Amino acid sequence: MFLSKLMRALREALYLLGRPARRARARRGLVIQAYRGCGTQERALLIGRVFRQSSGRTARGSWDLWGNIRDVARRLMRRSVAGARVRGSFHGTRTTVETDADGYFHLEISPASPLPPGRLWHTIDLALEGPEGAEAVADVFIPPAQARFAIISDIDDTVMHTGVANKVAMMWRLFVQDAESRTAFPGVSVLYRAFHAGPSGQEANPMLYVSRAPWGIYDILDTFFRRHRIPVGPILFLREWGITWKNPLPRRAEDHKRDVIERMMGLYGDLPFILIGDSGQHDPEVYAEVVSRHRDRVLAVYIRDVSPRRPMRASEIGRIGEEIRAAGSHLVLAPDTVTMAEHACARGWVSDDTVEAVRRRIASLPHRGSRLPEDHPGPMSDTAARQPGQREYDRTAVPEDHI
Incomplete structure (x- = not known):
C-alpha cells in the first residue's frame, strides 16, 4: 500500500516537474519563455528567458513514467542563450532587448495607441531575431482606473507554508513537494480576493507577489495559485539562483525584494501600497526601509507571525512597528488571517463581509493547515465572488502554451 502511494506520488511529481518541457514551443531547439507581466496604460514590464531545449516525444500523462522522466531530463538539460535579441510588440510599439548571461531578458515597452477598454489582461508578442527565430505571447495585467491601491505580498510563509525559518523544511517543501501538497494559510485566498476586489467589488487592485525562490519553480507556484484560487494570475517576481555544477550554491540576493518593491512603486506611482510578509526572516526590516522612503504611500504593513516561540523576534518586530x-x-x-482581515475591514480596504467570509x-x-480545499469556492461573500479580476482571468485564461 505504502509503495503504491509512493509510486503514485513520484509519477505525479515527475509529471508536474516535466510540464514546462512539454509546454515549451521550440523552434529549431530555441524557446522563449515569458512570465506574466504587469503595467499601466503608459508602460508594461515583462521578464522572460531564452533557452535551448531538445525535442522529442513527450509524456502522455502522469502514468507515463519513462515519458515523464524524459521530460524532466529535457528540462534539466536546458541551456540558457546569452546575448539573444528578443523583439516585443505591443499596440504599435516595437522594442528589442538582449538576454543576460543566464538567458533572461527584461522588457519595458510603452503602447503607441490606447489599450482596449474593459480588459485587465493584455498580450505582448515576442519574437527572437535571427534565422532561428522563435515566437511567444506574454500576458500583462494592467489595472483599471478605479484601482485604489496595490498589494505586494511575500509568498513563502505568508501565502503558503514553506518553513523559511527552518531551512531543511523549506528545501523539502520547495523542491520535493508538488503544488497540490503545499499548504496555503487558512483563509488567505478569501482575504486576497477581497483585497483585489476592494470594498466595491470592482477595483481590480494589482496583486504583486515577491519570492526569493528561483524562476525554476514558477510552474509549481503557478499551479499552487490556480489550485487555491488566489488572485490574480498570479504575477510573480522571483530571481535566478545561478546554480551550476561549478557553483552549487545560490547567489546572494539580499536586495532582491527591496529592488522589486521600488520598481513597483515607481511603476504604480499614483497608487498607495499595502505590504504583506512574515516574521520568519527580514520582511519587517525591508518593509520598514520602504516606509521610511515612501512615508505617504504605504497604507499598512501586515506581518504574519510564524515565529511565536521566539520572544526576541517579537520584541524586534515591536521596535520596528514603532519606527513604522x-x-x-x-x-x-x-497571528492569523482573521486579524489582517479585521484591520483591513476597519479601514475600508475590503468589503464589510470579508471578516465573516474569512472566518x-x-x-x-x-483542521488548520490541512491539505487544503482552499481551491473549493466554499463560503465567500457575494462581493468577492463578483470581483472582476478573477472573472477576467478565468475568461481570458492564460493559455497553457503561453507558459
Missing part, C-alpha cells in the same frame, strides 16, 4: 508608526504608517503583527472559510477546513 513614527513614519506615518502602521505594522500589524498578525467561515477557516471553519470549513477539516
Whole structure:
C-alpha cells in the first residue's frame, strides 16, 4: 500500500516537474519563455528567458513514467542563450532587448495607441531575431482606473507554508513537494480576493507577489495559485539562483525584494501600497526601509507571525512597528488571517463581509493547515465572488502554451 502511494506520488511529481518541457514551443531547439507581466496604460514590464531545449516525444500523462522522466531530463538539460535579441510588440510599439548571461531578458515597452477598454489582461508578442527565430505571447495585467491601491505580498510563509525559518523544511517543501501538497494559510485566498476586489467589488487592485525562490519553480507556484484560487494570475517576481555544477550554491540576493518593491512603486506611482510578509526572516526590516522612503504611500504593513516561540523576534518586530508608526504608517503583527482581515475591514480596504467570509472559510477546513480545499469556492461573500479580476482571468485564461 505504502509503495503504491509512493509510486503514485513520484509519477505525479515527475509529471508536474516535466510540464514546462512539454509546454515549451521550440523552434529549431530555441524557446522563449515569458512570465506574466504587469503595467499601466503608459508602460508594461515583462521578464522572460531564452533557452535551448531538445525535442522529442513527450509524456502522455502522469502514468507515463519513462515519458515523464524524459521530460524532466529535457528540462534539466536546458541551456540558457546569452546575448539573444528578443523583439516585443505591443499596440504599435516595437522594442528589442538582449538576454543576460543566464538567458533572461527584461522588457519595458510603452503602447503607441490606447489599450482596449474593459480588459485587465493584455498580450505582448515576442519574437527572437535571427534565422532561428522563435515566437511567444506574454500576458500583462494592467489595472483599471478605479484601482485604489496595490498589494505586494511575500509568498513563502505568508501565502503558503514553506518553513523559511527552518531551512531543511523549506528545501523539502520547495523542491520535493508538488503544488497540490503545499499548504496555503487558512483563509488567505478569501482575504486576497477581497483585497483585489476592494470594498466595491470592482477595483481590480494589482496583486504583486515577491519570492526569493528561483524562476525554476514558477510552474509549481503557478499551479499552487490556480489550485487555491488566489488572485490574480498570479504575477510573480522571483530571481535566478545561478546554480551550476561549478557553483552549487545560490547567489546572494539580499536586495532582491527591496529592488522589486521600488520598481513597483515607481511603476504604480499614483497608487498607495499595502505590504504583506512574515516574521520568519527580514520582511519587517525591508518593509520598514520602504516606509521610511515612501512615508505617504504605504497604507499598512501586515506581518504574519510564524515565529511565536521566539520572544526576541517579537520584541524586534515591536521596535520596528514603532519606527513604522513614527513614519506615518502602521505594522500589524498578525497571528492569523482573521486579524489582517479585521484591520483591513476597519479601514475600508475590503468589503464589510470579508471578516465573516474569512472566518467561515477557516471553519470549513477539516483542521488548520490541512491539505487544503482552499481551491473549493466554499463560503465567500457575494462581493468577492463578483470581483472582476478573477472573472477576467478565468475568461481570458492564460493559455497553457503561453507558459
